[in-house]
Every structure is written in C-alpha cells, then in structure tokens.
Amino acid sequence: MxxxxxxxxxxxxxxxxxxxxxxxxxxxxxxxxxxxxxxxxxxxxxxxxxxxxxxxxxxxxxxMEASASTALYPVHRCKTIYLVRHAQGVHNVEGEKDHSAYMSPALLDAQLTPLGWSQVDCLREHVTKCGLAKKVELVIVSPLLRTMQTAVGVFGGGNYADGASASPLMVEGAGHSGRPAISSSNCPPFLAVEACREHLGVHPCDKRSSITKYRTLFPAIDFSLIENDEDVLWVPDVREANESVAARGMKFIDWLWTREEKEIAIVTHSGFLFHTLNKYGKECHPTVAEELGKHFNNCELRSMVLVDRSMLGSDTPTCNFPGKIPAGLDLPSDVADKKLAENGQV
Incomplete structure (x- = not known):
C-alpha cells in the first residue's frame, strides 16, 4: 500500500x-x-x-501529523441549534438614551418596538427563504414578552383565522404590538424555558409577568416546564452575576440532550448568549473563540453544531445502515494483509 x-x-x-x-x-x-x-x-x-x-x-x-484540532463525531451525537437574540425592545431604546431607564418600573417585562417587529419580519423572511423554517423541530423561548413576541413572529404560522381548530400562538395585539393574531399551524412546537432567561434581578425589564397572563396572550406556547405562576427568580436588589449566567447557560445546553429533536431554535437574550458562548469559546481556536464571543445584534441568528462529547444523550443512529445485507464474503484487503502476516506468509 x-x-x-x-x-x-x-x-x-x-x-x-x-x-x-x-x-x-x-x-x-x-x-x-x-x-x-x-x-x-x-x-x-x-x-x-x-x-x-x-x-x-x-x-x-x-x-504530516494529523491535526489534533480536527475531530469526527457520529451525526446522531450532534444537534444543530439556531440561537436568536430577541428583536429591539423598548428597554433597548430607553436604556441607550439613559442607562438609568433600566431601573424604570415602566419597562417591566418590556415589549418589542415597532422597529423590533420590522426586524422580526426581516428574520422571518430570511428563515423562510433559506429553508431553515422547515428544518426547525422545536422552538425554545425565554418566557419574557419580548422573546416570545420574537419567537412566534419569526417561527410561527401565518395570520390566525377566526374559527381555526388550533389555538393561536399569539392573540391579536399581544403586548401592545398592534399585530394580528399568529397561527400555530404549519410550524414547530414552542416551549418556554426559564433557564435561558436574561440576567435575573434589579432591572424591571427582565422581570416576567405571570404565566396565567402569558397563557392568555400566547395560548399555544407550552409553559408546562415553568413551576411558578409568578416570577420568583427575579429579586429587586440583587443582580445575577455573569458567572452565574454562564453556569446556568451551560446547564441549559446540557439539558438540550434530554430532547429528542435534532434541530432546535432558541430565542433568548444578549447577556445570556454572550456569557454562555464565551465559556465554550475557551476550548476553541482563538479565531473561533472571537466569533463565539461577539455580542448578538437585535434579532440576529447564528447556527451552531452541538456535540455530545460526554454521552449526555441517548440517541441511536437513524440513518446508519449495518451492511452485509444480503450477507456475503467481504474481507477488507488490509485485514487480509494482517492475517497473512500473522500466519507468517509474508
């Protein structure tokens, strides 16, 4: 050879x-x-x-030595995740004008601005044109108004028709949006998860409303994983540390392996994404780490491949084929050479 x-x-x-x-x-x-x-x-x-x-x-x-930075993983031990930061919220606008606005009770559970909804429309057009909308099997969303508005606007069905059998993803005008109701037909399921929320505490814009209220605004979003109706995680006097956000984010990423879906969209927040991805960037080439560590723009989407290096998941291969059907002689030449050498015939 x-x-x-x-x-x-x-x-x-x-x-x-x-x-x-x-x-x-x-x-x-x-x-x-x-x-x-x-x-x-x-x-x-x-x-x-x-x-x-x-x-x-x-x-x-x-x-040449094989590069240690190159790795192969079976497809069934990988997932594709589509990370999305919410579109522009009223707190983004007011906070950029005056940072003290983040402390304003008037920005409690901030909603999207009209510009934010335009950003949603642009991203929706993109995911439709590139075919991503049809690939996503599950949309996970942080249970705040701005993230849920973004998620249903980007990945939801079309306009909801009165009398439809399925509940709408979003009712008309939810969160002072002035938008028509959004259908839950012809789109993936939506699941609200607290673990991918923004920094907890102090800023009213990061405090969520009650699940009871959300269920009236977003009837087809699944809130079953949220234990408390009121927001017991947010406190007015302590802001969650960056290290805590990153640790929470990494646990959230590990939790994704409990899901059977292979292509998952996650609609979340700037701080959550920044601190979580920077933790993963420490294991990468500096160029990749820099790419991971950039702050997300409003309504930005980035695609990532998630690899199960620690056997956290239990997926079995679905596209592999065992071969030898029908069975027949198939001794590889390298194995034949080895056997010949072992028998002293070489």
Missing amino acids: ENYSLLMGAAAVMKMAVEMAAVSMEKPSGHFPLPVPERDSVPDLGFAMTAALELFSYRGFLQ
Whole structure:
C-alpha cells in the first residue's frame, strides 16, 4: 500500500513538472519567483521536477501529523441549534438614551418596538427563504414578552383565522404590538424555558409577568416546564452575576440532550448568549473563540453544531445502515494483509 501511495504521489509530481515546463515556454507576465528559460530553449524537465518537489513534497505530506484540532463525531451525537437574540425592545431604546431607564418600573417585562417587529419580519423572511423554517423541530423561548413576541413572529404560522381548530400562538395585539393574531399551524412546537432567561434581578425589564397572563396572550406556547405562576427568580436588589449566567447557560445546553429533536431554535437574550458562548469559546481556536464571543445584534441568528462529547444523550443512529445485507464474503484487503502476516506468509 505504501509503494502504491508513493507511486501515485510520483505521478502527481510528474504531472506538475510537465505543466511547469509548458508554462516555462511562455514569457512571464509580472513577477515570477523562478527563472524562466528563453522561448526557443528546450524545457528543462529536471529543473521543473526540482521546483515541483520544492513546491509539493508528497512524502512530506504523508509524514504530516494529523491535526489534533480536527475531530469526527457520529451525526446522531450532534444537534444543530439556531440561537436568536430577541428583536429591539423598548428597554433597548430607553436604556441607550439613559442607562438609568433600566431601573424604570415602566419597562417591566418590556415589549418589542415597532422597529423590533420590522426586524422580526426581516428574520422571518430570511428563515423562510433559506429553508431553515422547515428544518426547525422545536422552538425554545425565554418566557419574557419580548422573546416570545420574537419567537412566534419569526417561527410561527401565518395570520390566525377566526374559527381555526388550533389555538393561536399569539392573540391579536399581544403586548401592545398592534399585530394580528399568529397561527400555530404549519410550524414547530414552542416551549418556554426559564433557564435561558436574561440576567435575573434589579432591572424591571427582565422581570416576567405571570404565566396565567402569558397563557392568555400566547395560548399555544407550552409553559408546562415553568413551576411558578409568578416570577420568583427575579429579586429587586440583587443582580445575577455573569458567572452565574454562564453556569446556568451551560446547564441549559446540557439539558438540550434530554430532547429528542435534532434541530432546535432558541430565542433568548444578549447577556445570556454572550456569557454562555464565551465559556465554550475557551476550548476553541482563538479565531473561533472571537466569533463565539461577539455580542448578538437585535434579532440576529447564528447556527451552531452541538456535540455530545460526554454521552449526555441517548440517541441511536437513524440513518446508519449495518451492511452485509444480503450477507456475503467481504474481507477488507488490509485485514487480509494482517492475517497473512500473522500466519507468517509474508
């Protein structure tokens, strides 16, 4: 096998040498790093061969160490997640004008602005055109008004028709939106999860309303995983630390392995995404870490592949095929060579 590989490498080098010799018959245009024979001279195959070997050493390629940063994982141990930050909320606008506005009780459970809804429409158009809308099997959403408005606006069905058998995802005008009701037909299920909320505490905009209220506004969102009707996680005098948000985020990511869905959209918040992804970035190449660690824009979507390196999930392969059907002789040549060597016949 090694001789065959070397033979193939030699053939490739010879091909390159001939091509370089042909090029050497032409006058160079611009800078050329190697001396070029005159037009009327005979191509120097030895020169070309030497140059080719300098440019590409097949033996050297064979001796290269495999990159430790490259990894292969079975598909059934991976998920694709689509991370989305909510669209522009009224707290984003007021907070940028005056940071003290984040302390305003008037911004309790802040809703989207008209511009925010325009951002939702743009993202919806994108996920529809690129086919992502049909791939998503589950939408997980932070149970705050702005994230739920974003989630149903992007991934929900079309306008809800009165008399439809299924409940709407969002009723007309929910959260002072001025928007028509959104259908729950022809779209994935929606699941509210507290673990992907924004920093908890102090800022009223990050305090959620009661689940009872939400169920009237978003009838088709599943709130069954939320234990308390009122927001018992938010406190007025202590802001959740960044490290706590990151730890919560990593637990949330691990929890995703309890779900059978392979392609999941997650609509959440800037701080949650920033601190969680920066934790994962510490294990990556600096360029990848920088990419992970960037703050999300309003209504930005990023696609990630989640890999189960610790066997947290229990998925079995669905697309693999065992082969040997019908059964027959199929001894691989490398195994045959090994057996021959073990029997002393080589």
